[in-house]
Amino acid sequence: MKTRIAICFVIVAATFSPLHAEVLDKSAVIFPKMTPMLNVGKLNYDTKCAKCHGKNIVGTDKGPTFLHRVYHPGHHGDGAFFTVVKRGSRAHHWPFGNMPAVDGVTDEQIKSIILYVRAMQQANGLF
Numbered sequence: 001m002k003t004r005i006a007i008c009f010v011i012v013a014a015t016f017s018p019l020h021a022e023v024l025d026k027s028a029v030i031f032p033k034m035t036p037m038l039n040v041g042k043l044n045y046d047t048k049c050a051k052c053h054g055k056n057i058v059g060t061d062k063g064p065t066f067l068h069r070v071y072h073p074g075h076h077g078d079g080a081f082f083t084v085v086k087r088g089s090r091a092h093h094w095p096f097g098n099m100p101a102v103d104g105v106t107d108e109q110i111k112s113i114i115l116y117v118r119a120m121q122q123a124n125g126l127f
């Protein structure tokens with residue numbers, strides 16, 4: 001019985017403890033075939049998101065990479081992008097701190113950013 005409780009505790013702790021940035025080989029990022037739409041998304045992403053989420057979505061010391069399974073579309077759907085950009089997000093997955101709301105990004109721009117992020121994720125085998 002005691003062992004079972006201990007095992008449960010370990011599982012719970014492993015599930016809820018903040019993730020640590022996994023080592024990602026930044027030079028091994030695979031690029032999708034770029035289209036004019038994706039280029040617009042990349043431009044918007046590079047202007048508004050890259051300083052924390054990194055060039056080519058690989059992350060920085062200020063924010064997580066989107067090439068991580070927690071950002072699989074089944075876990076963080078497209079809706080999350082709209083909410084988070086408008087309202088910010090409290091740190092809950094990582095030790096980077098909170099994400100502040102990002103000003104001056106239109107819904108159209110967010111849509112293009114999602115397209116770009118999903119294309120990068122897909123090219124890199126996240127789904």
Ligand code: HEC
Nearest residue numbers: 048049052063081084089091092093094096097098099102
């Ligand atoms: C000032 C740094 C910073 C900028 C700029 C930034 N982010 Fe973030 N973002 C973060 C951090 C830090 C987190 C991780 C919070 C956590 O879960 O611990 C995050 C998390 C997220 C998440 C996941 C939220 C969740 O619910 O887990 C999404 C989606 C996101 N960012 C999208 C964007 C987009 C799109 C942009 C550009 C329009 C952007 N971010 C710009 C720092 C930033």
